[in-house]
Amino acid sequence: MKIHFWGTRGSIPIAITAQDIRAKLAYALARSVGRDLSSAVHIDHYLDSLPFDASATFGGNTSCVTLEADAAEPIILDLGSGARSMGLYMLSRFGATTPLTYHVFMSHFHWDHIMGFPFFTPAYIPGNHIIIHSCHDEVESAFRKQHAEPFFPVNFKQLGARIEFDLMQPGAIYQIGGYEVRAKKQLHVGDSYGWRFERAGKILVYSTDSEHKLEKAGEVDSFVEFFRNADLVIFDAMFSLAEAISAKADWGHSSNIVGIELCQLARARRLALFHHEPASSDAQISEMLAESRRFEEITRSEHPVEVIAAWDGLEMTL
Amino acid sequence: MELTHKTLANIEIVSPDGRIDQFSAESFQTALAPYLANCQKGGAALVLDFSAVDYISSLGLRVLMLASRQVKTQDGRIAIANLQPIVEEVFKITRFHLVFSIYQSVESACESLA
Numbered sequence: 001m002k003i004h005f006w007g008t009r010g011s012i013p014i015a016i017t018a019q020d021i022r023a024k025l026a027y028a029l030a031r032s033v034g035r036d037l038s039s040a041v042h043i044d045h046y047l048d049s050l051p052f053d054a055s056a057t058f059g060g061n062t063s064c065v066t067l068e069a070d071a072a073e074p075i076i077l078d079l080g081s082g083a084r085s086m087g088l089y090m091l092s093r094f095g096a097t098t099p100l101t102y103h104v105f106m107s108h109f110h111w112d113h114i115m116g117f118p119f120f121t122p123a124y125i126p127g128n129h130i131i132i133h134s135c136h137d138e139v140e141s142a143f144r145k146q147h148a149e150p151f152f153p154v155n156f157k158q159l160g161a162r163i164e165f166d167l168m169q170p171g172a173i174y175q176i177g178g179y180e181v182r183a184k185k186q187l188h189v190g191d192s193y194g195w196r197f198e199r200a201g202k203i204l205v206y207s208t209d210s211e212h213k214l215e216k217a218g219e220v221d222s223f224v225e226f227f228r229n230a231d232l233v234i235f236d237a238m239f240s241l242a243e244a245i246s247a248k249a250d251w252g253h254s255s256n257i258v259g260i261e262l263c264q265l266a267r268a269r270r271l272a273l274f275h276h277e278p279a280s281s282d283a284q285i286s287e288m289l290a291e292s293r294r295f296e297e298i299t300r301s302e303h304p305v306e307v308i309a310a311w312d313g314l315e316m317t318l
Numbered sequence: 319m320e321l322t323h324k325t326l327a328n329i330e331i332v333s334p335d336g337r338i339d340q341f342s343a344e345s346f347q348t349a350l351a352p353y354l355a356n357c358q359k360g361g362a363a364l365v366l367d368f369s370a371v372d373y374i375s376s377l378g379l380r381v382l383m384l385a386s387r388q389v390k391t392q393d394g395r396i397a398i399a400n401l402q403p404i405v406e407e408v409f410k411i412t413r414f415h416l417v418f419s420i421y422q423s424v425e426s427a428c429e430s431l432a
Contacts, residue, residue: 214376214377214380215380217340220340220377240412241412241413241414242379242412242413242414242416242417243413245379245380245383246383246387246417255376257376257411257412258376261376291411292411294407294411295407295411295412298404298407298408299373299375299408
């Protein structure tokens, strides 16, 4: 099972600025004095030695993740702005004339999770088949509305691909595209749904835009069960815990701390911090990652959870 | 969870013990309730002596957040003292050190609140 993160930012796409790039260059150049940078290999070696936030960026595209496996159909999790580059990748990988079936699973339709669809090129190509799975009754109308004046100049009817909508029920187990799939309702304005995928003994959980009120024992237990033994949990870690339960309570998002605790209780193997706060710099996300790893370390019983911060372009194999 | 307490001048010092996690957060909340109710404007200030607390989870921190809100609404005064190093680190990582006044010792908390 191969995971590719195309968009990891929350709420709204952001772009790295000229000042950001200059600061990264200044950092790298200042530390390069006396280093052997005489070849591309030496330069790569040097760049690899720099902190991630100095040599790279977590990126600014909004939620879009793909899941691929041998002899399975491509799975797409949300269609945020990362869907544009994902669509181009799919065309370059499989060829523009090769018909393909894409299974899209939507957490919900807030704009940061749907805005990439009008720029998802495979939707314009006849022969492709796109099945949009959702637990929201309004799934079809949401997509049609976005693809209509005054929001977008190309009407939904003009899309060349065959597009179907599949209304699913949370809690039920489905076999889709070569995966066993289950949805879970989450706390978010208008509801959101988390998705759990199982295939060949590997488990991925995608749980974004999900607030955890921490008020009822049953709430924690149900998520622990949903995350149980996952190889990777992609988790909404937009805020600090203090923010999530005070100033930003009811905003529909969670924290790195709750993600770690749920993964520890569920004996999940790896946690990907996701849906990064748009106001956070690369350095701030790196700091949150370091703190999260430390929190996991000091609260660990016998089960370790590897914590990473997802970034646009990150690929992982489970 | 049973809380030990003592009164020092116009300050109530309350001491929880052990872990405050998913198994004990609710009983901690119940035990703390009467002290919070009395933490009013012009009344005794409340100091939580955390010297015997060796772990606090998000559920325990939520109880503290609710306590902070209640005391603020009542124009009372609350502080936390004597965090063990690990618990102090948890407060910083979760940003709870920005929610509460934290003191190195009960004495320094009392001096500040007196």
